[in-house]
Amino acid sequence: MNILILSVGTRNKIVQYFKKSITGKVVVTDMSPIAPAIFEADSYYIVPAITAPNYIDMILDICIKEKINAVMSLIDPELSLLAQNIDRFSGVGVMVIGSSYELCEMSLDKMKMFAFCRQNGFNCAESYESIAQFESALRQDRISFPVFVKPIRGSASINISKIDNMELLNVVFKQSDQLMIQQYLRGQEIGADVYIDMVSGEIVSIFTKKKILMRAGETDKAVSFKEDRLFEYIERFVKVAGFRGQIDIDLFDIDGEYYISEVNPRFGGGYPHAYECGCDHMKLIENNVNGIANTRQIGNYQSGIYMMKYNEIKICQDIRS
Template sequence: MNILLTSVGRRSYLVNYFKDALKPLNGKVFAANSIETYALQQADEFTLTPQIYSAEYIDFLIDYCIKNKITVLISLFDIDLPILAKNKQRFKDIGVDVIVSDPEVIDICNDKWKTYQFLIQHNINTPTTYISFADAVTALNNTELAYPVIIKPRWGMGSIGIYKADNLEELQVLYKKVRNEIESSYLKFESSADIDQAILIQQCIQSDEYGIEVINDLQKNYVTTFCKHKLAMRSGETDQAITIENSKLSEIGKNLSLALGHIGVLDSDCLVENGEFYVLELNARFGGQYPFSHLAGANIPKQIVEWCSNQPTSKGNLAIKSNILIAKDIKPVLV
């Protein structure tokens, strides 16, 4: 079995986790990215790809998979997911299993307005959100919404374009600023679908942050939920966290699995207010909190390899120890 990880970015740890998972099978991990990174160099072999939105992107990947006898493809980046999901059958036709959720699931996760509507529809707590600037201001004037509020891109990732406004003047300025940041970054591609409704104004819940990873098998069946209390964040990613057991978060994870029907890992951020958890967003991929689960005992790369080899779910791959404190480090490297 050979696995191709696309859009690896800086996730060298995932490259190495998959290399370890493939050792018993004598398989190779191939990595792809549009610019050269240290994570690429950690793979057995790597390639530089056209830009994701390039017309040549999928053809390039298919050709690369054929030449290198790739059998499994996994993306590590949100923008990659909708394109791969739409072309999943093309890869299947050449014998490559793309581990990605259905296009409708990816759309719900990548589009934070659809995420909000999905969560409301399924009675899962989430911060009150507006897509209309005028409606948000009306709600603030009528005390249906209170300052501070969060302004963020509808199609966003990381910490790009996320701000907190404490009054109307700040809201007006920051709303325009977010629009400018969207149009000058890679967020412009998905946002171009509806640029006039590409910004959300959201209730600000000021609390500790929590994270869950909802694990489904490749047939979309619920397997388990990993829970963490986030202690520090950096650029939208978890920097330090402690693994926990929490029945409310686990129940949210199971409800998300059953309602969404994703494949593999669903990464979700949560906030807490008055003892109730609120789901902030959904990411249908390995997220920045996965290494915390891995170092606490889980091994999802190994489980995916086993699923792709038609082996059953192994409890040993899906158990994490509680109260494990883990932190990320910054390591300078030569590229």
């Protein structure tokens, strides 16, 4: 399988793991000629922003030239774009590793995700889009301070805050648009790296970890663990929603009740923990691209394995000349 990974940025490990696990070429793209992860690949292309006209045409040209069999992206705004163009990719024999357009859009919008959870019986923090709705819920005791405020379509923990009173909430709401108010959750944060087979549509791999420390919106330290009840909860959620390919789910465990916090329908920043513990989702992708459905291997890893992040650097010559 030759794979094309779009917008690799600083995700060096993901590129390295593909090179290690699959037979065939790993081709990548980024907007920047000094994105560190491009130097890990067999070849790379510098491309314009995903909003550029003809962006998809350019990606299709790369697919044809490099005899690509599968394509995926590592950034949220590009997931919907790929999903919208599935037919164009399959027209040149390329499988898009990802979920449907609707699910990509739902995952980007935390109010939509809340509504989905509510409609389908999954726990999710009580959420409101406006101060008026929040105040009404406050009067009915459906929510109480502290609350968590974040952008409806946020990412990377930008512009998030814990708010204790109405005065501050009003100030924060005046400062930015498109915010939402959520019940503040207290509990153990959990991350799940999940693979849903692109051939059979069945969930085939789940890796779960307890988050120990968060830093700049990312899990800095975590420990792997297994719990059948959690696997069952995740499986039911994924099945009802209909996700496909690689997804990353954030949950809270509050006194034994699981809450869905967020879904990223792509390789999450914490995936290296799963791979290093033996959850080789690169191989699962390769099997799917070769038409092979993967067997169920949920929980095939060791508990009690710790992940600690640290900084790395990349050195290269000026490649822009």
